[in-house]
Amino acid sequence: MKGFLSKFGSFWKNRYRAIIYIMTFAFVWLALINKKPLDLSVSDATQGALDLVEKMPENHRKKIVEQEELLAKLQKEESQHSSAELSAQIDEAKAYLERLKINSNGVFLVCIDFDAGSDAELGPMAYSSIRHAFSLGIKVLINNGYTVMAQPLSQMIVDSAALGGATMPRPYGFKQAGSDFVFFGFRPNPFQVYLQMGESVLSAYETDYSGKALADMPIMKGIRDIRDIDGIAAYSCNVGTPESWINVAQTKFNIPLVVGMTAVSVSDYFPYLQSGQLCGLITGLRGAAEYEKTVGAPPVANRRMWAQLYTHAFAIGLIIVGNIEYFIKGKRAA
Amino acid sequence: MGPDTFIDLIGVWIAALLTLGVYSSLIKDTFISKLTEAVFVGVSFGMSIVFTYYNGIKPKIEEPLVRYYQNLHVDYATVTNAVTESMAKIADAETVKLSEGDSAVVDNIPGSTVFDTNRFFAVLDSALYKQTLKLQSTNDVAVSLQSAFASSEINLKSKDAVMGALNEYFKSYKTVPTSRHFWVLYIFISVLLGLMFITRFFPKHAWLSRFPMAYTIGIGVGMGTPLSFQSQIMQQVQASFIPMLVRNSGGIDWLATFGNLSLVIGTLTVLYYFFFSFKKEDAASRGATKIGIAYLMIGFGASFAFTIMARVSLLIGRINFLQDEWIQGTYEFFKYLK
Numbered sequence: 001m002k003g004f005l006s007k008f009g010s011f012w013k014n015r016y017r018a019i020i021y022i023m024t025f026a027f028v029w030l031a032l033i034n035k036k037p038l039d040l041s042v043s044d045a046t047q048g049a050l051d052l053v054e055k056m057p058e059n060h061r062k063k064i065v066e067q068e069e070l071l072a073k074l075q076k077e078e079s080q081h082s083s084a085e086l087s088a089q090i091d092e093a094k095a096y097l098e099r100l101k102i103n104s105n106g107v108f109l110v111c112i113d114f115d116a117g118s119d120a121e122l123g124p125m126a127y128s129s130i131r132h133a134f135s136l137g138i139k140v141l142i143n144n145g146y147t148v149m150a151q152p153l154s155q156m157i158v159d160s161a162a163l164g165g166a167t168m169p170r171p172y173g174f175k176q177a178g179s180d181f182v183f184f185g186f187r188p189n190p191f192q193v194y195l196q197m198g199e200s201v202l203s204a205y206e207t208d209y210s211g212k213a214l215a216d217m218p219i220m221k222g223i224r225d226i227r228d229i230d231g232i233a234a235y236s237c238n239v240g241t242p243e244s245w246i247n248v249a250q251t252k253f254n255i256p257l258v259v260g261m262t263a264v265s266v267s268d269y270f271p272y273l274q275s276g277q278l279c280g281l282i283t284g285l286r287g288a289a290e291y292e293k294t295v296g297a298p299p300v301a302n303r304r305m306w307a308q309l310y311t312h313a314f315a316i317g318l319i320i321v322g323n324i325e326y327f328i329k330g331k332r333a334a
Numbered sequence: 335m336g337p338d339t340f341i342d343l344i345g346v347w348i349a350a351l352l353t354l355g356v357y358s359s360l361i362k363d364t365f366i367s368k369l370t371e372a373v374f375v376g377v378s379f380g381m382s383i384v385f386t387y388y389n390g391i392k393p394k395i396e397e398p399l400v401r402y403y404q405n406l407h408v409d410y411a412t413v414t415n416a417v418t419e420s421m422a423k424i425a426d427a428e429t430v431k432l433s434e435g436d437s438a439v440v441d442n443i444p445g446s447t448v449f450d451t452n453r454f455f456a457v458l459d460s461a462l463y464k465q466t467l468k469l470q471s472t473n474d475v476a477v478s479l480q481s482a483f484a485s486s487e488i489n490l491k492s493k494d495a496v497m498g499a500l501n502e503y504f505k506s507y508k509t510v511p512t513s514r515h516f517w518v519l520y521i522f523i524s525v526l527l528g529l530m531f532i533t534r535f536f537p538k539h540a541w542l543s544r545f546p547m548a549y550t551i552g553i554g555v556g557m558g559t560p561l562s563f564q565s566q567i568m569q570q571v572q573a574s575f576i577p578m579l580v581r582n583s584g585g586i587d588w589l590a591t592f593g594n595l596s597l598v599i600g601t602l603t604v605l606y607y608f609f610f611s612f613k614k615e616d617a618a619s620r621g622a623t624k625i626g627i628a629y630l631m632i633g634f635g636a637s638f639a640f641t642i643m644a645r646v647s648l649l650i651g652r653i654n655f656l657q658d659e660w661i662q663g664t665y666e667f668f669k670y671l672k
Contacts, residue, residue, distance in 0.1 A: 021360050028646070028653045120651020121644065148385045149378060188390040195557065213452040247561035251569070264644035267637050275573030277565060284640065285647040307650045308643060315642055
């Protein structure tokens with residue numbers, strides 16, 4: 001027995017890395033063969049993100065009613081005592097109401113700020129949220145933040161949500177670029193671009209990704225500046241980049257904001273959720289799996305959760321073995 | 335989601351082999367693993383330069399400058415005649431193809447036509463703003479326009495629409511407002527500031543790079559500080575002012591009370607741990623420090639678990655690709671061919 005243990009010890013010492021790699025690969029591969037979705041409960045953080053999109057049409061209609069009431073109030077005031085300032089306010093209110101009525105179910109901005117390296121985690125959540133918005137008749141704007149390489153990936157995600165396919169069926173008709181959604185693409189200096197969107201979206205983005213002028217697109221008739229957007233979701237693989245949206249969208253313009261991060265970076269954003277600055281926070285693959293399960297999207301992230309489960313169990317096992325070894329060695333050293 | 339065409343299949347195979355090449359470094363650093371790393375860095379960097387050029391330099395610098403220069407030197411009468419003549423020829427001809435989207439609409443509404451004004455302007459721009467084109471030559475302009483429209487598949491059936499759009503185009507084409515000159519000056523100053531960054535490579539003139547650096551930092555700090563102070567300090571401090579005892583309709587909400595208490599204790603003890611201005615020798619100080627360390631460890635543990643989750647997700651993504659698109663996709667592609 002002692003001889004066997006010593007032989008196993010020397011075998012393990014020389015090859016433990018290779019064995020752990022092979023076992024991790026094997027666990028992931030075996031788990032992916034299992035096509036059955038994992039039954040997951042939805043966390044409050046993900047529920048917040050779901051609610052933002054789910055309640056968007058209702059909140060947009062409330063906005064229309066509020067704006068109509070404001071307009072009626074201003075017109076009543078004007079009938080009693082007219083002034084140039086009041087007339088300007090009425091004109092502004094009328095123009096805003098008109099814009100609100102054009103995109104009557106709301107406008108949702110999705111910022112795709114990740115490249116192919118984080119697609120495994122963030123791709124399914126971006127796809128699911130765009131699909132969720134499409135299924136509710138919400139108009140979707142897509143842009144890229146700090147990651148210039150996000151452009152081709154974003155185009156693929158948008159196309160699969162708008163057009164679908166055999167493996168990605170959708171419960172709504174084809175969505176048309178320019179009428180139902182628009183993909184702006186990347187612009188240098190995103191923070192300045194976001195601030196510029198507060199003044200005019202058309203001055204921040206004159207053309208879409210394919211080079212078509214935005215001014216004549218039907219969707220853009222209802223969007224002048226960032227205030228015409230009902231909610232923003234920022235999906236990012238870089239720590240520090242969603243802060244630009246928190247500063248601009250949430251703090252400056254008070255627009256509901258959701259952040260989706262890779263698991264490695266997500267812990268930095270829980271304080272923003274706790275303080276109410278974020279409506280929801282989608283945490284890595286698990287968050288993506290919860291989101292797609294709730295909205296009934298094809299289980300891309302959900303299928304991968306089996307592999308997460310197996311590899312986490314394996315990692316916990318390794319930690320236990322490592323600790324036992326540490327205590328045994330510690331005793332021997334003493 | 336496997337490959338649909340042979341080109342897709344080649345792409346999937348290259349991606350799969352590069353993935354395996356990267357993973358081969360787990361066994362040993364080999365030529366293949368080094369090659370894949372170099373390909374990854376090279377392609378990423380090369381593509382980001384191209385994207386930055388097309389999204390930044392081209393629309394913001396090159397196109398405005400080219401347009402400005404050409405508008406200063408154009409013989410408008412020559413161009414107008416050439417465009418009008420060639421347009422009339424094209425609009426009369428029956429050889430113009432319709433794009434897929436246009437024909438769908440035309441089929442649905444008999445007798446109606448769809449005219450894409452923006453596309454029309456873009457084609458005119460591309461034909462007239464060619465670097466090599468002599469805008470003073472009527473023949474050259476006409477040839478350039480005819481070839482641009484023939485390859486564009488734009489719907490030119492409605493002569494009225496085409497001519498109307500052409501007039502609109504010339505309204506803006508003919509105008510070079512004074513603000514344009516200032517705009518060009520602004521572009522030159524921006525480019526100059528950008529080029530100053532490159533002086534970092536020449537030690538003698540490296541001091542010049544301080545100007546764009548100061549400008550960039552100044553703009554960033556000026557715009558970012560008030561908002562960051564509000565969102566990252568004021569609102570965060572505000573969120574930590576919470577009731578120690580939470581009550582609900584049924585009495586005390588013990589779970590929420592415990593959560594709030596632990597948040598307050600955690601904030602104070604962790605801050606105390608990082609307070610190094612005096613020695614923490616008494617029992618109370620040491621106790622508070624230990625609690626602070628415990629909170630930090632719990633935080634690091636959660637971060638570590640999230641890190642494992644993220645790294646495993648990347649591995650899952652790649653193995654998912656190898657299984658579904660490479661192995662299964664290739665099998666299904668050849669099965670379909672048979």
